[in-house]
Amino acid sequence: MPYTFQNSPGKLTQDLNKAFGKTLLEEFKRIGLKINIAEWSILSYLSHKKTCTQKQISEFLGLEKVFVKRTLDRMEKNGWISRSQGKEDKRYNNIELTGTGKELFGKLKFPAQRTIEKGLRNINESDYLHFKKVSLQIIKNLEE
Numbered sequence: 001m002p003y004t005f006q007n008s009p010g011k012l013t014q015d016l017n018k019a020f021g022k023t024l025l026e027e028f029k030r031i032g033l034k035i036n037i038a039e040w041s042i043l044s045y046l047s048h049k050k051t052c053t054q055k056q057i058s059e060f061l062g063l064e065k066v067f068v069k070r071t072l073d074r075m076e077k078n079g080w081i082s083r084s085q086g087k088e089d090k091r092y093n094n095i096e097l098t099g100t101g102k103e104l105f106g107k108l109k110f111p112a113q114r115t116i117e118k119g120l121r122n123i124n125e126s127d128y129l130h131f132k133k134v135s136l137q138i139i140k141n142l143e144e
Contacts, residue, residue, distance in 0.1 A: 009138065020119055027111035033104075038063070038071045040108060043080065043097065047105045051096040053086070080104055 005011060021037045028035055035043075038061065045060055046052065058068040072095065075081045080101035083093040097105065120128060 020115060023118060024112060024115045027115050028108065031111060033107060035108065039075055042071065042075065043101060043105045043108065046081065046095065046097045047102070051094045053092045054095060055092070057095065
C-alpha cells in the first residue's frame with residue numbers, strides 16, 4: 001500500500017487516540033475531576049501493575065523520562081502515588097498508588113468505561129475482535 005498521510009496507520013491511530021483522550025477528559029470534567037491524560041494513564045497502569053519503576057512507566061507511555069518524572073512529581077504532591085527505594089536495586093524507586101490514588105482511580109474508572117462504550121457504540125463484538133487482532137499483528141510486525 002503506497003504511503004499517503006490521510007491513509008497511514010499512524011495518522012489513524014493518532015486520530016483514534018486523540019478522540020478517546022478528548023472524550024475521556026470531557027467525561028472527567030463532567031464529574032468535576034481535573035486530571036490530564038498522562039496522569040490518567042499512569043493511574044490506570046499502576047492500578048493494573050500495583051508497583052513499578054519510573055522507567056517502566058516511561059516505556060509503557062512511550063514518553064521521555066523527564067516528562068514522566070515531572071508528572072510523577074505532581075502526582076506525588078497530590079498524594080496519588082508514593083515512591084520507595086527499590087529493595088534489589090537501590091538506584092530505582094518503586095512507584096505505587098496511595099489510598100488516595102486508588103480512591104481517585106475508582107472514581108475515574110466509570111467515566112473511562114462510558115468513554116469505551118461510546119467509542120465502541122454500533123460496533124459488534126466480531127468487528128472489535130477483528131480490529132484487535134489486526135492491531136496486535138501490526139504491533140508484532142513492527143517489533144520483529
